[in-house]
Amino acid sequence: MLIKIPKSWQLRDSDATPQNIYKDRRRFMAGVLKGTGVAMAGGIAGSLIGRDAFAAWVRGEKLANVVKSQYTVDEDLTPYESVTEYNNFYEFGTGKDDPFDNAKDFVTRPWTIEIAGEVAKPGTYDIEDLLRSEQLEERVYRHRCVETWSMVVPWVGVSLASIIKRLEPTSKAKYVAFETLLDPERMPGQHRRVLQWPYVEGLRLDEAMNPLTLLATGVYGEVLPPQNGAPIRLVTPWKYGFKGIKSIVRITFTEKEPPTSWNLSAPHEYGFYANVNPDVSHPRWSQAKERKVGEFFKRPTVIFNGYGEEVASLYTGMDLAKKF
Numbered sequence: 089m090l091i092k093i094p095k096s097w098q099l100r101d102s103d104a105t106p107q108n109i110y111k112d113r114r115r116f117m118a119g120v121l122k123g124t125g126v127a128m129a130g131g132i133a134g135s136l137i138g139r140d141a142f143a144a145w146v147r148g149e150k151l152a153n154v155v156k157s158q159y160t161v162d163e164d165l166t167p168y169e170s171v172t173e174y175n176n177f178y179e180f181g182t183g184k185d186d187p188f189d190n191a192k193d194f195v196t197r198p199w200t201i202e203i204a205g206e207v208a209k210p211g212t213y214d215i216e217d218l219l220r221s222e223q224l225e226e227r228v229y230r231h232r233c234v235e236t237w238s239m240v241v242p243w244v245g246v247s248l249a250s251i252i253k254r255l256e257p258t259s260k261a262k263y264v265a266f267e268t269l270l271d272p273e274r275m276p277g278q279h280r281r282v283l284q285w286p287y288v289e290g291l292r293l294d295e296a297m298n299p300l301t302l303l304a305t306g307v308y309g310e311v312l313p314p315q316n317g318a319p320i321r322l323v324t325p326w327k328y329g330f331k332g333i334k335s336i337v338r339i340t341f342t343e344k345e346p347p348t349s350w351n352l353s354a355p356h357e358y359g360f361y362a363n364v365n366p367d368v369s370h371p372r373w374s375q376a377k378e379r380k381v382g383e384f385f386k387r388p389t390v391i392f393n394g395y396g397e398e399v400a401s402l403y404t405g406m407d408l409a410k411k412f
């Protein structure tokens with residue numbers, strides 16, 4: 089479905105598309121990618137992801153063939169340095185600047201992703217084969233960590249729904265489970281049992297199919313740096329940051345709710361759903377306010393991180409204080 093009426097957090101078409109091609113765009117309506125809400129910047133529907141998307145990250149080298157998505161908030165971006173130097177990625181240490189220091193030399197090419205479980209097209213795919221026919225989109229998303237910090241991040245990635253459709257889940261598939269690489273040689277933080285390794289996460293299938301759900305391969309117009317989850321990581325902007333599993337090597341379609349790392353480690357602190365909810369306190373702190381990285385004063389947190397118009401219907405009839 090093409091979103092015609094912008095939601096409060098979306099850019100208008102005319103904002104998402106440079107003015108000089110906006111008029112042309114009307115003639116290209118037929119070329120608008122179906123099902124993604126993408127405003128095509130130039131009518132290159134169906135184009136392949138540029139080869140550079142599968143190269144190692146090089147600072148300053150911009151990705152080609154990226155279109156600006158309407159799924160974009162019109163807010164000031166968190167500076168590049170904060171987005172890439174203030175991270176959680178326990179495979180590279182538990183301090184916020186450890187991933188920046190320790191993940192630098194993490195080699196992410198070549199990379200394979202195993203597709204398994206209740207799906208018609210299982211197999212081990214080279215990342216390039218899995219993504220080849222997808223459209224790279226830039227989406228500026230709010231990003232909210234359970235430790236009450238927040239950012240505004242310009243991700244580059246592909247719609248997870250689009251990939252899932254091609255893989256054809258069976259009628260038994262109700263959830264999607266994700267797994268990070270397990271390799272203590274390359275991920276030294278895995279020598280310490282701060283979490284059970286590998287890091288695992290999961291979504292209900294309808295959450296995974298929501299148009300907001302992104303598999304990010306880049307940020308700030310460049311290939312994703314290792315500390316941000318290269319070469320591919322999950323982004324679900326209405327959920328707390330820990331759902332955004334990094335450096336994914338396996339995606340499994342399951343009938344039952346899969347285990348998730350933070351729920352395994354502290355079940356009363358971290359639930360499966362992890363929806364941003366200012367009314368549900370973390371047992372050790374309130375979730376009502378957040379501090380945008382770089383700002384001094386806290387702001388009130390908004391339910392579903394402001395994405396309620398797009399996702400609230402996924403949870404009708406659920407008690408989100410119990411199913412947190």
Ligand SMILES: Nc1nc2c(c(=O)[nH]1)N[C@H]1C(S)=C(S)[C@@H](COP(=O)(O)O)O[C@H]1N2
Nearest residue numbers: 175176177178233268287329330332333334
């Ligand atoms: N594999 C893996 N993925 C992970 C984590 C991790 O420790 N390991 N930390 C999570 C947490 S707690 C957060 S807040 C986000 C941080 O993503 P960012 O560094 O891109 O902001 O990554 C999530 N994904």
Ligand SMILES: [Mo]
Nearest residue numbers: 233234329330
């Ligand atoms: Mo987090």
